[in-house]
Amino acid sequence: MSITLNINGQDHLIDVDPQMPLLWAIRETVGLTGTKFGCGIAQCGNCTVIVDGNAVRSCNTPVATAAGKAIRTIEGVSENNDHPVQQAWQELTVPQCGYCQSGQIMSAVALLEKSPDPTDNEIDKAMAGNICRCGTYPRIRAAIHRAAELSKT
Amino acid sequence: MNHMNLTRRSFMKITTSAAGGLAVGIHFPSMAEASVEGAAAEINAWLTIDPNNIVSIVTPQTEMGQGAFTAVPMMVAEELDIPWENVRHVYASANRHVNNDNLYTTTSTGGSTTVSRRHPYMMQAGASARERLRVAAANRWQVPVDKVTAKQGWLTTEHEEQGTLQGSYGEFAAEAAAVTLDEEPAIKAYGDWWLLGRDVPRLDVPLKTNGTATYPIDVSVPGMVHAAAMACPVPEGRLVSYDFEAVKDMPGVIAAVELEQVKDVPAFTDLRSGVAIVADSWYQAQNALAVMPVVWDYGRGASISTESQMAEAMQLISQPGALVLNEDGNVGRRLDRGVNHDAVHGIIEASASQVTGEVYYRPFETHATMMPPCAVADVKDDRVDVWTFTQDIARSLNEVADQLGRGTENVFLHQTYLGGGFGGGYNMDVHRQAAAISAAVGRPVKVVRSREEDIAQDSQRPPVWGTYKAALGEDGLPEALVTHFVGDEKFPAFSQRGVANMPYLVPNRRHEYSVVQNHIPIGYHRAPGANSTGFIVEQMVDELAQAGGWDPLEWRIKMTEGNEPWQRVLLAMKEKSGWTTDMGRGEGMGLAVVASHGTVAGCVATVAVSRRGQIFIDKLDFYINSGYVINPLAAREQAESSAIWEMSHAMFGGLVIRDGRIVNTNFDSYQMMKMADTPPEIVVHLEMSEDQWWGGLGEPTGPPTPPAVANAIFYATGTRVRSTPLANAEL
Numbered sequence: 001m002s003i004t005l006n007i008n009g010q011d012h013l014i015d016v017d018p019q020m021p022l023l024w025a026i027r028e029t030v031g032l033t034g035t036k037f038g039c040g041i042a043q044c045g046n047c048t049v050i051v052d053g054n055a056v057r058s059c060n061t062p063v064a065t066a067a068g069k070a071i072r073t074i075e076g077v078s079e080n081n082d083h084p085v086q087q088a089w090q091e092l093t094v095p096q097c098g099y100c101q102s103g104q105i106m107s108a109v110a111l112l113e114k115s116p117d118p119t120d121n122e123i124d125k126a127m128a129g130n131i132c133r134c135g136t137y138p139r140i141r142a143a144i145h146r147a148a149e150l151s152k153t
Numbered sequence: 154m155n156h157m158n159l160t161r162r163s164f165m166k167i168t169t170s171a172a173g174g175l176a177v178g179i180h181f182p183s184m185a186e187a188s189v190e191g192a193a194a195e196i197n198a199w200l201t202i203d204p205n206n207i208v209s210i211v212t213p214q215t216e217m218g219q220g221a222f223t224a225v226p227m228m229v230a231e232e233l234d235i236p237w238e239n240v241r242h243v244y245a246s247a248n249r250h251v252n253n254d255n256l257y258t259t260t261s262t263g264g265s266t267t268v269s270r271r272h273p274y275m276m277q278a279g280a281s282a283r284e285r286l287r288v289a290a291a292n293r294w295q296v297p298v299d300k301v302t303a304k305q306g307w308l309t310t311e312h313e314e315q316g317t318l319q320g321s322y323g324e325f326a327a328e329a330a331a332v333t334l335d336e337e338p339a340i341k342a343y344g345d346w347w348l349l350g351r352d353v354p355r356l357d358v359p360l361k362t363n364g365t366a367t368y369p370i371d372v373s374v375p376g377m378v379h380a381a382a383m384a385c386p387v388p389e390g391r392l393v394s395y396d397f398e399a400v401k402d403m404p405g406v407i408a409a410v411e412l413e414q415v416k417d418v419p420a421f422t423d424l425r426s427g428v429a430i431v432a433d434s435w436y437q438a439q440n441a442l443a444v445m446p447v448v449w450d451y452g453r454g455a456s457i458s459t460e461s462q463m464a465e466a467m468q469l470i471s472q473p474g475a476l477v478l479n480e481d482g483n484v485g486r487r488l489d490r491g492v493n494h495d496a497v498h499g500i501i502e503a504s505a506s507q508v509t510g511e512v513y514y515r516p517f518e519t520h521a522t523m524m525p526p527c528a529v530a531d532v533k534d535d536r537v538d539v540w541t542f543t544q545d546i547a548r549s550l551n552e553v554a555d556q557l558g559r560g561t562e563n564v565f566l567h568q569t570y571l572g573g574g575f576g577g578g579y580n581m582d583v584h585r586q587a588a589a590i591s592a593a594v595g596r597p598v599k600v601v602r603s604r605e606e607d608i609a610q611d612s613q614r615p616p617v618w619g620t621y622k623a624a625l626g627e628d629g630l631p632e633a634l635v636t637h638f639v640g641d642e643k644f645p646a647f648s649q650r651g652v653a654n655m656p657y658l659v660p661n662r663r664h665e666y667s668v669v670q671n672h673i674p675i676g677y678h679r680a681p682g683a684n685s686t687g688f689i690v691e692q693m694v695d696e697l698a699q700a701g702g703w704d705p706l707e708w709r710i711k712m713t714e715g716n717e718p719w720q721r722v723l724l725a726m727k728e729k730s731g732w733t734t735d736m737g738r739g740e741g742m743g744l745a746v747v748a749s750h751g752t753v754a755g756c757v758a759t760v761a762v763s764r765r766g767q768i769f770i771d772k773l774d775f776y777i778n779s780g781y782v783i784n785p786l787a788a789r790e791q792a793e794s795s796a797i798w799e800m801s802h803a804m805f806g807g808l809v810i811r812d813g814r815i816v817n818t819n820f821d822s823y824q825m826m827k828m829a830d831t832p833p834e835i836v837v838h839l840e841m842s843e844d845q846w847w848g849g850l851g852e853p854t855g856p857p858t859p860p861a862v863a864n865a866i867f868y869a870t871g872t873r874v875r876s877t878p879l880a881n882a883e884l
Contacts, residue, residue: 015157015461017404017436017437020434020436021436023437024436025433028379028434028435028436029169029371029434032364033362033364033367033370033371033373034364034365036368036523036524037368037370037442037525037601038523038524038525038604038820039604039819039820040603040604040819041604041819041820041821043819043820043821044820046523067585070533073364074361074363074364075364078363079361079780081359081362081363086363090354090359090362091363093354093355093358093786093790094358095218095357095358095361095362095363095571096218096790096794097217097218097522097523097524097570097571097573097574098218098357098360098361098366098572099368099405099522099523099524099570099572099573100523100572101361101362102364105362105553115237115401118447120833121829124828124829125829127827127828128827128829130827130828131820131825132523132711133521133573133575133794133796133825133829133833134218134523134573134798134827135523135525135794135796135797135798136790136793136794136826136828137797137828137831138793138797138831138832138835139790139793140828141831145470
């Protein structure tokens, strides 16, 4: 089935099984590998992308349901790795193995777009779907607050 | 050098190195190109310097978030004396290492040893290069070598006739490469460092904020197909048959490949009996594999369960232990500190103040690296290229060669970043699977494990049961102590490390050990022994202190008298932590200290327990004595990381075995800490770490954390929690 995916502002016409998870369309068909596979059942958040402004687990989202929507992946966060969230992540040396961080960053970006100065409680809720096996949570929390600060200036 | 594009991805290139091997180069978007093509001179196998004075330093270890790709260049750059801004890191060639008598000594990455054990020869490589640059400059300038200084990338001399002469390392690199030293220089001592000891942000951080860091799962080569593989869900079981006809017409399906196990019981990294489906995409391969009829011979493990192991362990632990272990964890006749080993039981039985412990238990835990194990293999007649999840590139290269029955000359195993390691990268057969499948289908192939297959087939951390009996003296301190631990047969150290050799000076000591039947594969983990046994020993100690009327911190200080590394940690805790066992109902402070990987790490945990019994960790306060710290920033990162890693297991983890197979194989049922569970305050004290030794820092804060929390729960509620997950405890 032919499907048009709008990813990071660019249309991609792809021919795939409509039930194929959006994750694999992004990674294998379109070739953007910044979005990661972790569990396949929407429990770890490694595959998080932003669809029409909402953080979505792409590993169990059928690709057909994302057709025509505005999809953002880690590759579309900024041109030069300098979005406030990316700056804060670098400043506080958040990533360790780094594998979950694309998903963490997408969840954080979605959160800050809705709530520019989130409380710890809001952060807990917004980040509840993202696991980090290296345990970088304290730095993620601090970096979200820092990104909120950077966004104001 | 000849560049060719391997994929459309701009940041990954294949380059033919000077040694004729392939190396995947990673560009740093935020940095200049690593080197000027064709012009960089290799001073030794560890570094090249280009005419712009850019130094590319080789890292033989893998980067899995622990900081090897920053720590190794730091150690070399310290001696070379080059500005950090001029340093680029490059991956070591596993092929060159393996085929040149282990050129880099070792490529193994584990046990928190990259800095602690490897620094001498890494620093030597930098020192040697610096001295050869000095000799090259002395030769060209016709001055004695001791008149040439090498500092921050510049060689300088005061020439008698020509005045000050100066040149960059880059200008002398080619000449230095030809210099042979009469004598290797000594490496610098602590106190002479200009770079080591500073906070240095890890070089890989920027690549991990925009999705450009490459992991094995991201590698793609022209013509590549995708494979999903499965081994018997009951470990040690064998494939009997499979019905490819039933799935061969499913979309994208290309082939089924049987994975042949050579040995009856596969070791660590042997290919396990199983079957793979190859398809155009991984999604299609996985879909077909999930519905293909497969018949297994489950083998001896099918009757083993969590309940059967528990029953067996409880039976064993109620009797004297089958083995007596010495301080090294080996079977032996005595403990060095036990004055009369065989008489210990008798002393306890004759004592008027006996303490009999209950049974403590830690279940199986799994690595669950965020990147499921995966590998890409491209097997051709004249060469083999592999990208894989590994913590030892040379070992994996040798295993691929073994799998294919080839020599190592034309096997190239390329480094990528790893999506976590934690010991899991040692116990893998995914690279063998990829090589076998690629050889079978004659095309490059990428194998990705589903999370369920990852957890079902992983080499796990074994369960441990432990108990003790003691006799107290008139001063309330233990006079005699017998510990009895039960664990797995293959790695006794994982079930008793830290027990037999605990530092507490009990005059009469005996440590016994028994093993349960187990077919679940066991492998290296992040502090596998100390994490399990620390939970038990450090609660036992609190029980003994309480029984003898001692404060648990004062007990530990008294029982480690004369042990400087422990005393420093314990006295710092006393001074700085605000230690108290009386915070009022519902709140508690607990402590634990565990030595592992050459480091003594203490944790003071502050915990609140709600009326409904929910546990909140308010604060974790760490006191770490690891000797030298080359990068305090990275040390803090690792301290936080290993603590949360192990607290995840202690709070939520535990694998469940039923009918010989692991039941909880994904994150809906094998849970771990998330943001909301993370303690709001984690403090890491490193300031005492300037003693004359090198300890590791990738693991040691894990072991003391759960027992500190459990001890705090006791002071908050009066209930002692002797098994994990703590979240299941009735409080």
